Amino acid sequence: MANKKRIKVSKKAGLPPGALLHVGTQKTQKNSFDLISYNETDLKESTSPDFAQFAQLFKNENVNWVNIDGLHNVELIEKIGKNFNLHPLNIEDILNTQHRPTYEEHDELIFFTMKISGAFENDNVTFENISLVLGKNFVLTFQEKENELFNRIKERLRAHGPVRKRKADYLFYRLVDTIVDNYYVVLDNVSDRLEELETAVYRNPTNQTHHELQYLKKNLITFRKSIYPVREAVAKILKEETSIIDKQTLRYFSDVYDHTIHIAESLETLRDLVTGLSDAYVTNINFRMNEVIKVLTIISTIFMPLTFIVGVYGMNFQFMPELTWKWGYPLIMLFMFFVGIGMVFLMKRKRWI
């Protein structure tokens, strides 16, 4: 969990609900927004328009997609929010990147915040917040920073893809679907990493291996915190059957819902596997300790009695008849040889060797 950020959440304690504050780290320098306005035959696009331009481009009969990258420009976001009649609390939610994924239905609007999964690097998944707003003829997306994820959709829009024939709700679906599908990439990476760690645990377990397993587990916990509320949110979309989303599009959301369940189940499985590996590591360590102690005991059991025997004949008593025997030395060596053999034999019977 990124503590540095959350400290900022706690800083909001005591502020009135209307207070707008960007909670999170500034991840981009960009300070502006894009607008794509399209219908089946026509598409107009503008990067970083000013507000006057914006009003011109936005067409009520088109589907309008306004995408904002970077949340540190509080003023801009407030202006856009008010322009589209967002509730003050929703504008606050957009700015708070620690917000829990949530779905809200208003009269003419749907408000949906969720997390975009970034790359899985160094056993770490980064998540970014995204807020989506769906209205009758527009979709607003507020991201922490520019993201390549949506480029494909933009390209398809420009390339007269089938999205162009549909309404704003279908664009909204495509965006949510793209974000959800992207979780599979992380799942695959995690599961590849797990196989690496599995080999390490059974072949060459070090303290580092366990550390990495713990770290992976920690990340899976964070991942779950991101995906579970998304599942709930999509379930809500399906259940509440708002008028803004067409019934036909709703059919697609039931597919998204299946994916979120599948991801959640896979996460649970991965977590079980990590826990299993963690247990296997401990058992392995125990087993190796057992082996080491066995060796110690074998060595001690053989040499302690022998060392005692040679000690006996190292004593300086004047009257020790054996010492003067001619065959004393070879006999005692032979005797010790049999003692040693006997010990090995005994331990073989106990299945230690």
Add this chain to the structure above:
Amino acid sequence: MANKKRIKVSKKAGLPPGALLHVGTQKTQKNSFDLISYNETDLKESTSPDFAQFAQLFKNENVNWVNIDGLHNVELIEKIGKNFNLHPLNIEDILNTQHRPTYEEHDELIFFTMKISGAFENDNVTFENISLVLGKNFVLTFQEKENELFNRIKERLRAHGPVRKRKADYLFYRLVDTIVDNYYVVLDNVSDRLEELETAVYRNPTNQTHHELQYLKKNLITFRKSIYPVREAVAKILKEETSIIDKQTLRYFSDVYDHTIHIAESLETLRDLVTGLSDAYVTNINFRMNEVIKVLTIISTIFMPLTFIVGVYGMNFQFMPELTWKWGYPLIMLFMFFVGIGMVFLMKRKRWI
């Protein structure tokens, strides 16, 4: 979990929902489909027909079973799908072999994907995807590769079995029932394997044993992931009471439902048993380590004091009266004998020997 496959699932991220892509490994070379068209008196069968033949064979007043083996021929599957009015997302689901078992009801169709359990070899169960489509007078089955499981049903059809008197919904039931019953074979294999491992854990636990237990556990987790959604799906069939499935046939599905519950419960039990065995293994290792350390301590406790004593009389001091005594050597030997006996006695009292 077969990671190699899932990587392909993540490759779909970003593609539009209509994009048809076979997710999974190609398991058969077969490139065609079978059709069995029957009623009480008549049965016609054709392997690998072309589409023209197909139209001739398919009879509306009969029950028509179209079986497709191999999912890599995307074009063929799309053609069949469109012919039977499948939803584009369902065609996509048929091709995606990583799809979660699911059940969907449409106006004139029931769509059901589930997993066929393969053999239990090397502690591993393989699962194959199967999609079933039930219409008024037809059943479509899409399998990853040819499977002997359905041969029995085909034989019974040819042999004028009672299935011939029933409608398509009964054929559909027989197929689902056959797949579910087949899980029992795996359950039996797993539970036989578990008995082997139990003997190993209590008789001769090695690191390998634990590894195998972990592997079995992992497979049970995958198994559960396959059977739980089937249970939910069958529950949905029972609850939604579609018109395509006759009430009388529904009665049989409540029997299938009982089986899925029984399998799920048995899986849970098996999992509890594996976990218990895993714990027993660890405890056993601990117990053995304890035994080994006891031996080490016994040996040390007896020989360390004795070695010290003989060391004393190995010192080279000029004035050590004992060394010149005539009975010094036998006396010290006797003394050490009693020290040894005393130690053994002490340890007997502590119940170590």
Add this chain to the structure above:
Amino acid sequence: MANKKRIKVSKKAGLPPGALLHVGTQKTQKNSFDLISYNETDLKESTSPDFAQFAQLFKNENVNWVNIDGLHNVELIEKIGKNFNLHPLNIEDILNTQHRPTYEEHDELIFFTMKISGAFENDNVTFENISLVLGKNFVLTFQEKENELFNRIKERLRAHGPVRKRKADYLFYRLVDTIVDNYYVVLDNVSDRLEELETAVYRNPTNQTHHELQYLKKNLITFRKSIYPVREAVAKILKEETSIIDKQTLRYFSDVYDHTIHIAESLETLRDLVTGLSDAYVTNINFRMNEVIKVLTIISTIFMPLTFIVGVYGMNFQFMPELTWKWGYPLIMLFMFFVGIGMVFLMKRKRWI
């Protein structure tokens, strides 16, 4: 879990639903059935009647109890089943002794399979399958073998007990109640056994003790698998309020329901206790290992330095002044005595002794 039996269940995979096959081991040689037909004033009884006699004895105005011991006579059971209009799947369930306890309501019939707990011997509980069928004026019971459990009820019937005044539904209740109450006997045995094991764990834990605990746990899991579905089934009886069971009799079933809950809770408690004991065993083993290692360390800490000192004066250097001192030997002995005392003192401070 009795694997040998379950193999047979898996053998049914692929058979049509109508196929009648006795799943389980043949537990009795008996090949016939009993009939008791009674009303308040009259009781007629017949053991092993043929079918003609049977028709004569069975009286519609009486309560008729047909009890079949032994399920290997598939033909007889099918004949009886058909005579009483049982659904083919129910006849199949009667023959399948691995069937999960289940409750089904038909128009004129109630079908109920459950498990009779046998004796608790060698930490093992055996369970037998029983199927009960309740009709307007009859009760059918199908058991794997003869059972003394119902003798009491038979005696009371003959002795003009209050059951005689009631209808078939009350007889049905009495049978279910008797079976459920019998579970308490097993619970008591298990809990007595647990006290024995508790003593063993704390007084004299051996590897055997742990093995027995694991075995007990395994049996409790099987037990739970038998009782949980019974609880669900009785809950269903209470909820669905069928017309075949009188409201007054239903009141008694709510008492049975309380018992099943009580048994289920006691089972959970017993399981928690077994788990707790299992943990205590491990901790105890650890604690003992700690004690053993302490002794080893104490012995080593005292004698290793002393053995080194005597070794020093066992060296054969020509110029070692101490060796020629008159008091050298007694002084070094005194020195070693103080070293030993010092070590003991140190360890006392560390609270090892």
Add this chain to the structure above:
Amino acid sequence: MANKKRIKVSKKAGLPPGALLHVGTQKTQKNSFDLISYNETDLKESTSPDFAQFAQLFKNENVNWVNIDGLHNVELIEKIGKNFNLHPLNIEDILNTQHRPTYEEHDELIFFTMKISGAFENDNVTFENISLVLGKNFVLTFQEKENELFNRIKERLRAHGPVRKRKADYLFYRLVDTIVDNYYVVLDNVSDRLEELETAVYRNPTNQTHHELQYLKKNLITFRKSIYPVREAVAKILKEETSIIDKQTLRYFSDVYDHTIHIAESLETLRDLVTGLSDAYVTNINFRMNEVIKVLTIISTIFMPLTFIVGVYGMNFQFMPELTWKWGYPLIMLFMFFVGIGMVFLMKRKRWI
């Protein structure tokens, strides 16, 4: 769990439901009952009346509280039960002290069994069964033995407390409330005991400490078994809104319900704490073993090489030049001193010392 008693429960198996049998140990010699009949202005009290007297004292226009101590007088309880129209199964429940706390509503009666917690002595909580029956104008209480808990209420009744102004339902509430509040006493004792054990675990953990923790855990499990059904029962009172309990009194029961939830949550917390302590004990034992083994290794690492060196110069070879050197002895002592220092230094770097 008191096994001795439960054996008796299992003895009931096979008996008809009407059979009255006192299940439990006889805890009192008392053989009679008390009656307090009061209204706002008047209170009459009688200890151990005979049945004739009883009929005279009982007044329909008053609130009548009949309290029975001791359940071994089966005949008396049956007589009272029949007098107040109790259902035969309820009379059976009153006599069965192992009965699960339960709540039942009849037409004119409420029947409620629960457990009174006794003192917490020797890490053991005793629970006694109590059955309460509420009718329009009477409350019956059946206890295993005399209990001081109700004396306060009796005193307040005699002292014209506000209870006098209320109906029977309020007396019923006061009795239940007193019993529930009494659980807090046990909770406090348990939590005090837990602090003692916590100190023991961290300061001076012995095998006894763990034994006591396990015992405490076992008792908390029993405690939970007593309180959870009470919570359910009170929830039922609130939900079913019977006419026998006034709406105003119901308000007080929602307070009782809050208490039962609070107690249940505190129990869960205590259980978590005991589990945590139990883990801490194991970890502590492990940590100490680690410390002990470290000492063993340190001693061995220092003295084994030194003992080897002095052994070398204890060999009796004729040609060992060092032995004849004048400074041989002091040089070798210096050498061994540096070897020892070096070892200590190495271990300091490994942070063992």
Add this chain to the structure above:
Amino acid sequence: MANKKRIKVSKKAGLPPGALLHVGTQKTQKNSFDLISYNETDLKESTSPDFAQFAQLFKNENVNWVNIDGLHNVELIEKIGKNFNLHPLNIEDILNTQHRPTYEEHDELIFFTMKISGAFENDNVTFENISLVLGKNFVLTFQEKENELFNRIKERLRAHGPVRKRKADYLFYRLVDTIVDNYYVVLDNVSDRLEELETAVYRNPTNQTHHELQYLKKNLITFRKSIYPVREAVAKILKEETSIIDKQTLRYFSDVYDHTIHIAESLETLRDLVTGLSDAYVTNINFRMNEVIKVLTIISTIFMPLTFIVGVYGMNFQFMPELTWKWGYPLIMLFMFFVGIGMVFLMKRKRWI
């Protein structure tokens, strides 16, 4: 858990429900209360008024906020409670600082008790009880001691903040929101502390570290006990849609509800992390023990055989030819050197070094 206080809760056992008793420790000397009466244009404030003054200041057309610090003045609280028509049980709840957070709706009043989180010092979070009462035109707050948390709200009220334009329900929301947001501060502190402990566990684990982890876990349990009922309570506010809280204000409570869920989830995550760390500590200890034992075994394996060999040549037999060889001493030293090297080589192969 503060046992000292809870003892006092158990002291209430047996008292009648009306009995007013301050349960908890007296945390302030203050003996009076504040009143802020405001509307959009006007605000009047009074600290520690007497009751006469109070009546004058309280204006029905204004929003009146009465804040009481310190609960030991039972008489005052009773007087205020009666003045605002509180139910006797609620007055009791106000005084009982161990009360579980709860929410109650009455005809004209809402009663809400919850916990204010104090500072996180020495791994300990203190919680104070607060009771809030919302009426048509007033809010009452009863705190254990003065708290800076509300000063911000007071300042904003005086500074003509937007709260001034709203009704009492909005003030009520602002108070609850402030308390809930304050939990984030504790969450942040706990999560910072956890990072410290994580470093300690992996770098330098001592018994103290584990002790602190356990302590933190214990505190998280207490924390959860405080926040979970608050979540339920807020859910109740949202569901029951009382007329006292305006629909517009209710929208804000759904925001508070999101926060309580987020806090609860974060708590669960923190608890998982603490458990994970605790496991990592144990594994780490085991791993280190393994390392130490390896060193012991290496030392023993090398020096025990060598010490035996030098012992052999320390024996005093008269006929030991090697002793008289000229090169005997160097040869045996060379031999021992190779034995030592061989041992090291063997252990390298076993990957111990």
